Amino acid sequence: MDPDAQRMLQFQRGDPSAFEALFEKYRRPILNFCYRFLGDAHEAEDIAQETFLQVYQAAPGYRPLTKFSTWLYTIAKNRCLNRLRSLRREEPAALFHTGEEEDREPAEPAASLPDPEQALGQKEMTRIVREAVANLPAGLRLALVLRRYHDLPYAEIAQVTGCSLNAVKLRVHRANRILARRLAPYLAREPKRNLE
Amino acid sequence: MIDCRQARRRFLELLDPAAGQEKLLRDHLASCASCAEEAARLRAGWEALGQWEGINPSPGFERGFWERVSRLPTRRRASARRVRWLAWVPAASAAALLLLVGGWLLSYLPPGGRGADRRAGETFSLVASLEVLEHQELLAEMELLEELDLLFRFESGSETGESG
16 A cells, blocks of 8 residues: 555544655655745745645545545645635636636737846746746646646646646646747757757 | 657656556657656656755644544533443434334234233333343443342342351
């Protein structure tokens, strides 16, 4: 059985150290998943805490039907989507796209991206990448973040997102194609090491 | 061999080997400059994503989480073991209800019927009692009672000068 699921069952049987071990292992990945999906570190911390709180509360009824990480990322994803929806109701321009625009490819790069002619430092390039990811539709962003930054297998991403395996591959591919187009003007000026 | 259209649909395999087998794709790129250029552009985008590094939890992240746990209602904070014991409550209630209903039904039987169905009534009570006995808490209590009984016997034996 998945060792993390075993830890969760240990916690269910009353061993608090098992939950602490899971919290220690996953707090940074979940925080960063929320951060890259929401685009805001403060919101990400809040959602990551809510995710672990939900896991804590769900312990008595926990059944290891899927890998623990799949279950955990699914909770985090749902929390993020709920937050995006509520923020969008309050302030339409808040944070990242919510996903209603799912499969449309934005025609133009984000207006906030700097002029490619300007010299770019590392920090500026990071900001450009972040902005480019931020402007992806939520469905594409979710698949891309889970694959590129969290190295989740495609089958697991399919479970987290509720899509078919082929749909996940297509989403990652489309996300990358959009990003490559947006980043191309800046990458042309980057040192060659980034292209290898 | 694959053509350009097929190759472009499979570019992800080149960037991310987990997506599939890339051998056919590599063969195509070796012979198609246009696709090779497009693949290089996609690879550059994929690699550039690595420049967005992750963040570390703030110093107050863990403390904040445990504070939120401490604000949960007590019953939610109960340890998993205690919560599991609570799961026996419905079973115990059902068994008690079964006993009550059984007793009530027996009390309404006509006097003649009582004699005729006495054996069945006893069987019913025995089954109901066994269901109650299945409840671990009651079993534990019975074990405790037995221990008390043994202790009592031992003490009374000591007083009367009996041994073991």
